[in-house]
Amino acid sequence: MALFPKFSKKREGVNVIMEQKLLQNTSNLILNAQTCTGCGICAEACPEEAISVGLVGAVRRGAVDYAEPVNIDEVKCSYCGVCVIMCPFNALTLKIDGEERLPIVEKEGFPQYDLTTKIDDEKCIRCTICEEVCPRDAIDRQVPVFEGTDAEGTARQAAITATIKFTVDDEKCTLCGICGALCPAIDVNHKPFTAESGKVEGEVVWDEAQCDACKVCVEACPEEAITVEREVTGKKIDGSVTIMDENCCTCRWCAINCPTEAITVEKIFEGEIEFNADKCPAGCSTCVEVCPANAIYLPSPVKANEMKGKLEDKIAVNKDFCIYCGACVQACPGEDIIVLKRSGVKVTGKETDLFNRIKEKLFTRRTSMVKEGVAPGEVEVKVLENA
DSSP: OOOEEEEEEEETTTTTEEEEEEESSSEEHHHETTOOEEEEEEEHHHHHHEEEOOHHHHHHSOOOOOSEEEEOOOOTTTOHHHHHHOTTTEEEEETTTTOOOHHIIIIIIEEEOOEEEEEEETTTOOSHHHHHHHHOOOOOOOOOBBBBTTEEEEEOGGGGGEEEEEOOOOOOOOOSSHHHHHHTEEEEOOOOOOOEEEEEOOOEEOOOOOOOOOOOHHHHOTTEEEEEEEEEEEEEEESEEEOOOTTTOOOOOOHHTTOOOOOOEEOOOEEEEEEEEEOTEEEEOHHHOOOOOOOOOOOOOOOOGGGGTTTOOOOOOOOOOOOOOOHHHHHOOSSSSSEEEEEEOESSOOOOOOHHHHHHHHHHHHEEOOOOTEEEEEEEEEEEEOO
């Protein structure tokens, strides 16, 4: 009986760890079940057919906690790293003797996704839109926290650069002390009162660091002795906003909604997707919940007098945001409802024979198919004749 290779599979938190132990090294393929969307691209790419798609809809919706979106056969797996490269969501990691490596790249060469994700720092105004619309937490917004967000944050006047000029007309000023009582940036310092002069004497001291040019002192001064002038020299908030490629799925939510057009993102996949809403069962929103790009939605109700004899759509997709990953097709519990056809993929590096075979699979037109005699929620992808 051979001692090697030895295979094992175990779960640690959100990770499922497949292991192949040889005499001289140990390989681990790690699946992050939380990050995995169940798109099935890894299954189509696997040269050993060691990966199969599981209960995508049920897992992603949290209906079951005993399965993962995809299943990996630790014995069939050759631990080559193709699935790691092809996963558009970075849900897979390959380690050899504890070190992250990709043998398929090291030994034979294999193309990788050509990501175009850029933010023009000159155009970026450090707003919050891209961070809020991103469905994958791929925006790294390193901007100071101001008091508008947190009461203990940096004072709002510190957000922009400005020069403030504060002047007091000594002939008008009576040193009444009102401005100092109102503003922490002003001190009205009186000299010791003495009967020798019988007058109130002193000076108004202004601290520029504490002044935000609110002009309350100007408006409150009973003698109109104070003048405050403020010149803005820099309106841009300090900080930086970048895209974390390891999280980005190239959905373009950020690029489309950036108010200054500072963001450039190009989709990894090109293609076409169609929803046959008339076949969609009412009350099902599985595809909406599993879509990693938030591209699928339930249409808002239409007024009856605007329907004009048409049936109201139960489901729809915004193609501007669809990344053609196929998670919706894998999760759809109906048949022939969603039809996906990829037509292009952005990669860099030599397109090897293996990659071209994978690409042919990826470009196959497909839809969901209900298979008789299987457990509820278990579906298969039906390959269609290319149009």
